[in-house]
Amino acid sequence: MATVEIRNLVKQYPGAAKAAIPNANLTIDDQSFVVLVGPSGCGKSTLLRMIAGLEEISGGELLIDGQRMNDLSPKDRDIAMVFQNYALYPHMSVYENMAFGLKLRKFSKAEIDNRVRAAADILDMKELLDRKPKAMSGGQRQRVAIGRAIVREPKVFLFDEPLSNLDAKLRVQMRVEIKRLHQRLKATMVYVTHDQVEAMTMGDKIVVLKAGVIQQADSPMNLYNNPANLFVAGFIGSPSMNFGRGTLVAQDKTLRFVNSALDFQIPASLADTLVGQVGKEIIFGFRPESIYDICFPSGKTLTEPQRITIDVTEPIGSETFLYFSLQDQVCCMRTLSDSQYQPNQTIDVGFDTERLYFFDPQTEQRIG
Amino acid sequence: MKRLQFQKFIFYAVLLLMTTVYIGPFIYQFFISISQSKDVFGDPVKLLQPPNWTFQNYANVWVDLPFKQWLFNSLFITLVQTIMNVFFSALAGFVFARLTFPGRKFLFGLLISSLTVPVIILLVPKFIFMNNLRLVNTYAGLILPNLITITNIFLMKQFFETIPKDLEEAALIDGCSYFRIFWQIFLPVSTPALAAVAIYTFQGSWNEFLWPVTLAITSDKFTLPVGVGFLKNQFQSDWPLLMAGTLLITLPTLCIFLVFQRYFVQGVAASGGKE
Amino acid sequence: MPQPSTRQRDMITIAWLFLGFPLLLIGLFVFFPIGYSLFISFFDWNLVTNQRTFIGLANYTRLFSDSLFWKSTGNTILYTIGVVPIQTFLALFLAFVMNQKIRGRSFFRAAFYIPAITSSVVTSTLFIALFSKQGLINQLFGLENDWLTNPNTAMLTIMANNIWTTSGYFMVSFLAGLQSIPNSLYEAARIDGASTWQQFWKITVPMVRPVTYFVLVLGLIGCFQVFDQIFIMSAGGPVNSTTTLSYYVYVNGFKYFKLGYAAAAAIVLAVLIFSANQVQNRYFKPEVD
The missing domain is CATH 1.10.3720.10 (MetI-like)
Incomplete structure (x- = not known):
């Protein structure tokens, strides 16, 4: 088992004006499950492929278990990878697909057989061993791809968006299965996805990337509760955080957030950190679940009532989302499913004072 | 509804007419080839009457002419060229599709641009070259220039490019060298493309006329097309014999086509490499 | 420019190994003839007597x-x-x-x-x-x-x-x-x-x-x-x-x-x-x- 260390890693494609990854630093602990997440083109796959050895490293160092890997070819890094399109050899049976890497490493026939059968057992696909990939469903193929990684018993498992070709139901099922596999194998796993729900549910640690830069690396709940900047705040959570621009105003020894739609007092706990921003423009963020209708008891300390007009209601069964506009910005509010809201209805709401987020519009960093 | 049926009728009438235009001549050819009388241009209806039929012309082609020798020459040359073309175009196609090395783009561009150069321009130099090597009127001279065809390299490259990159990377991680990726992964999944290249080459080599007619001087080195072209001048009045000979030449390509029809049509556009 | 990795070196070796013979053949029977054609078009060259005289553009005129x-x-x-x-x-x-x-x-x-x-x-x-x-x-x-x-x-x-x-x-x-x-x-x-x-x-x-x-x-x-x-x-x-x-x-x-x-x-x-x-x-x- 292994730790992976990334030190000042750079990826510069020849001829490209900007580095795809300017300078990445990250430590992946032994036996941890780390998810790299971000929108497409953020460099998450590039980073993974650099760990795998499929992309050249332009600068910095990659260490696995303290050993420098930069110049080793993929086969010498003791890693295994599961691809988005499964990448099964179409002319080989499931058994041969799994055995291929071991054969090339000159394992004995008996050992290969042991490992393949054990992996087939874990993944519950013993009866598929003689099949060709063509004769299998997407989910089965993905199992084989995972099996091919398992039999190698590598130091590090790499997953490159392995579930994005599966339908929604199967995706949830495989998610649980991979998670269980991690608990069982106790291996270091690095997992790339663009789906923040997948990231939240699977990772011990989530690394959020944007434009080749690591925005924040933390546990799922910390990311959710304490996003470091505007991007992470907006990216993590579904439906995503609502934002509105406004100004901080000092009034009667208190601070207020003011724009054309909102006007409320900032709680004392935040006022101290924000006092430097008085008179400046600021971005206010709140999650759909931290805004409450004042007509019902919420058990939270709320800000003063703000009046909003509901545009659209969206019942999804377990809950209902209300959409309304604040300064032309569509915002979302979560309510119980038995609430009887109607479009065009006007209601008074308050924000949970414990859950207010403020960002600097220039640096986009969180300031409170 | 009536109008629709009328449209359908017109459609099938056109289809039938086209079919007649395209295969009618071969049927005409067949009936001439089994005619007893050498006077085949009298009344075409006579050709269709069974009492006038005979297969003697085929026997004559086989026995009286150096047909067996030409058949051997054609088969030998075509087979060697087909096998080598499949092999070489797979190698070169793999390189151009999957490996990066300095000069790759330039080299490939050079190969492709040479496709517009007329073959006739190569004829004189190739002949002088063969003449200097004393290879005129030899099998080696007939075979060597067509062991590799640039279009085949192009076809294989196109096909290999449809094989997902993941497959190659999975193999790299599994521990394959590039040679092994080519041999154990790419070749086995490329049978449709290899078959297409083989079929195209077979057909091209089998039907090739310009080079053998230039290089083969004596009858014992003629290929079938050259031989039949030669017969045409010798036996212009013996149409049944001539038609029997030309029909025999057509048979191998026809059979291959009918058996492997799907490769012609799907051919290289096929997605055999995709899962 | 960083040193080419082993993977790149592998690629280059295999590329030339695979391309060698096909390129040789294409060179001999396609590219050499193209150049040679241009060359002999400036000569009066009779195959039978095998006499060769440089005559410039006379063939073209x-x-x-x-x-x-x-x-x-x-x-x-x-x-x-x-x-x-x-x-x-x-x-x-x-x-x-x-x-x-x-x-x-x-x-x-x-x-x-x-x-x-x-x-x-x-x-x-x-x-x-x-x-x-x-x-x-x-x-x-x-x-x-x-x-x-x-x-x-x-x-x-x-x-x-x-x-x-x-x-x-x-x-x-x-x-x-x-x-x-x-x-x-x-x-x-x-x-x-x-x-x-x-x-x-x-x-x-x-x-x-x-x-x-x-x-x-x-x-x-x-x-x-x-x-x-x-x-x-x-x-x-x-x-x-x-x-x-x-x-x-x-x-x-x-x-x-x-x-x-x-x-x-x-x-x-x-x-x-x-x-x-x-x-x-x-x-x-x-x-x-």
């Missing part, structure tokens, strides 16, 4: 003052202009028909393709029979014309032969292109009220433009080089009405053994093809998105 050369050039261009548009349109039309829901599709497809896989020697011989004075064509249409010995119709007959053989070949190219057009486009057109014929002109033709371009380029290169059919069917006659440039090169090189002169004519043909391609690129090349 002689060529340009030979009326038969100009006639061959004219014949070649006429042939190309006659054949390419018809074969292209016919190929597209056949492909369109083949792409409809018809019974026995593979039979019809095979029927149209068979002339394309048949040796040019065979189809040419067959055409001599069909178009001879007492041949089937005259009998069917009640004509008395001896197509191949009549200077007015010899070229037409050879053009017909080429159209007949290549249209089925290019049909397959078009068929692949047609199959990549999503069916929903046709369904949308049908809902909009387009007839089959309108669908052909308004959807099929524009959608297969890249294939059309490819077929036009290949067709043009092929037509400019026509040789086999001329050799078998007419030997350039009657009264040189079917002498094309390729045939002209062949006759000068291998009948009169004027190698330098033949090479010069071949170079001119190459230039002609190259220029025609440039024109095509300029006016017909579909934009790549």
Whole structure:
């Protein structure tokens, strides 16, 4: 088992004006499950492929278990990878697909057989061993791809968006299965996805990337509760955080957030950190679940009532989302499913004072 | 509804007419080839009457002419060229599709641009070259220039490019060298493309006329097309014999086509490499 | 520039290992001959006496003052202009028909393709029979014309032969292109009220433009080089009405053994093809998105 260390890693494609990854630093602990997440083109796959050895490293160092890997070819890094399109050899049976890497490493026939059968057992696909990939469903193929990684018993498992070709139901099922596999194998796993729900549910640690830069690396709940900047705040959570621009105003020894739609007092706990921003423009963020209708008891300390007009209601069964506009910005509010809201209805709401987020519009960093 | 049926009728009438235009001549050819009388241009209806039929012309082609020798020459040359073309175009196609090395783009561009150069321009130099090597009127001279065809390299490259990159990377991680990726992964999944290249080459080599007619001087080195072209001048009045000979030449390509029809049509556009 | 990794070094080694022999062959039998052709076009070189004299551009000046050369050039261009548009349109039309829901599709497809896989020697011989004075064509249409010995119709007959053989070949190219057009486009057109014929002109033709371009380029290169059919069917006659440039090169090189002169004519043909391609690129090349 292994730790992976990334030190000042750079990826510069020849001829490209900007580095795809300017300078990445990250430590992946032994036996941890780390998810790299971000929108497409953020460099998450590039980073993974650099760990795998499929992309050249332009600068910095990659260490696995303290050993420098930069110049080793993929086969010498003791890693295994599961691809988005499964990448099964179409002319080989499931058994041969799994055995291929071991054969090339000159394992004995008996050992290969042991490992393949054990992996087939874990993944519950013993009866598929003689099949060709063509004769299998997407989910089965993905199992084989995972099996091919398992039999190698590598130091590090790499997953490159392995579930994005599966339908929604199967995706949830495989998610649980991979998670269980991690608990069982106790291996270091690095997992790339663009789906923040997948990231939240699977990772011990989530690394959020944007434009080749690591925005924040933390546990799922910390990311959710304490996003470091505007991007992470907006990216993590579904439906995503609502934002509105406004100004901080000092009034009667208190601070207020003011724009054309909102006007409320900032709680004392935040006022101290924000006092430097008085008179400046600021971005206010709140999650759909931290805004409450004042007509019902919420058990939270709320800000003063703000009046909003509901545009659209969206019942999804377990809950209902209300959409309304604040300064032309569509915002979302979560309510119980038995609430009887109607479009065009006007209601008074308050924000949970414990859950207010403020960002600097220039640096986009969180300031409170 | 009536109008629709009328449209359908017109459609099938056109289809039938086209079919007649395209295969009618071969049927005409067949009936001439089994005619007893050498006077085949009298009344075409006579050709269709069974009492006038005979297969003697085929026997004559086989026995009286150096047909067996030409058949051997054609088969030998075509087979060697087909096998080598499949092999070489797979190698070169793999390189151009999957490996990066300095000069790759330039080299490939050079190969492709040479496709517009007329073959006739190569004829004189190739002949002088063969003449200097004393290879005129030899099998080696007939075979060597067509062991590799640039279009085949192009076809294989196109096909290999449809094989997902993941497959190659999975193999790299599994521990394959590039040679092994080519041999154990790419070749086995490329049978449709290899078959297409083989079929195209077979057909091209089998039907090739310009080079053998230039290089083969004596009858014992003629290929079938050259031989039949030669017969045409010798036996212009013996149409049944001539038609029997030309029909025999057509048979191998026809059979291959009918058996492997799907490769012609799907051919290289096929997605055999995709899962 | 960082040091190439082992993986890159592997690639380079394998690349040259794989390419070595094919490139050698292509060099010997394609690139060397191209250069050598240019070289000998400056010589008076007789294959029989094997005498070689440098004569500069004399072969070219002689060529340009030979009326038969100009006639061959004219014949070649006429042939190309006659054949390419018809074969292209016919190929597209056949492909369109083949792409409809018809019974026995593979039979019809095979029927149209068979002339394309048949040796040019065979189809040419067959055409001599069909178009001879007492041949089937005259009998069917009640004509008395001896197509191949009549200077007015010899070229037409050879053009017909080429159209007949290549249209089925290019049909397959078009068929692949047609199959990549999503069916929903046709369904949308049908809902909009387009007839089959309108669908052909308004959807099929524009959608297969890249294939059309490819077929036009290949067709043009092929037509400019026509040789086999001329050799078998007419030997350039009657009264040189079917002498094309390729045939002209062949006759000068291998009948009169004027190698330098033949090479010069071949170079001119190459230039002609190259220029025609440039024109095509300029006016017909579909934009790549």
